[in-house]
Amino acid sequence: MPVSLCGTWDMVSNVNFEEFMIALGIGLYTRKIALKLKLRKVIEQVGDRYVVKTISTFRNYTFSFRVNEEFQEFTKGLDDRHCKSLVDWEGNKLMCIQKGEKKNRGWRHWIEDDKLHLELHCEDQICKQVFKRVI
Ligand code: 1AG
Numbered sequence: 761m762p763v764s765l766c767g768t769w770d771m772v773s774n775v776n777f778e779e780f781m782i783a784l785g786i787g788l789y790t791r792k793i794a795l796k797l798k799l800r801k802v803i804e805q806v807g808d809r810y811v812v813k814t815i816s817t818f819r820n821y822t823f824s825f826r827v828n829e830e831f832q833e834f835t836k837g838l839d840d841r842h843c844k845s846l847v848d849w850e851g852n853k854l855m856c857i858q859k860g861e862k863k864n865r866g867w868r869h870w871i872e873d874d875k876l877h878l879e880l881h882c883e884d885q886i887c888k889q890v891f892k893r894v895i
Contacts, residue, residue, distance in 0.1 A: 765869055769876040769891030780887035784839040793818055800802040801891050804866060832844055
């Protein structure tokens with residue numbers, strides 16, 4: 761059983777976020793605001809259902825899924841696209857493939873050195889975010 765990702769996590773680093781947003785087609789003005797944000801990640805698990813909240817002073821984004829069960833995702837407030845998303849464990853990494861208009865889209869989450877790591881990818885861009893546990 762992989763280590764739990766659950767908890768409240770605050771961003772400590774965010775590498776290549778701008779290029780990732782450009783790959784998603786996010787406009788300049790929104791990118792400039794988004795780049796300054798310190799995101800908070802709240803991950804909860806009830807039974808086999810996960811709820812992942814990304815919280816900021818600008819916008820919030822919440823979605824929910826069961827592992828290995830495809831779901832319709834609407835990335836409301838992000839790039840506002842519809843995807844068919846599938847989350848599964850890949851060793852100790854929780855990974856998601858987001859099938860839709862954008863090629864090679866998805867993310868991976870894992871714990872390393874007590875930090876929550878997130879790699880977001882779209883087309884040829886990879887954004888790497890690291891979060892530390894709150895409290
Ligand atoms: C996600 O995480 C994405 C969560 O699915 C948000 C992270 C980065 C933002 C993504 C794209 C940027 C698009 C538009 C910028 C607009 C707003 C700024 C960001 C606001 C954040 C709510 C997956 C993973 C699942 O955590 O566990």
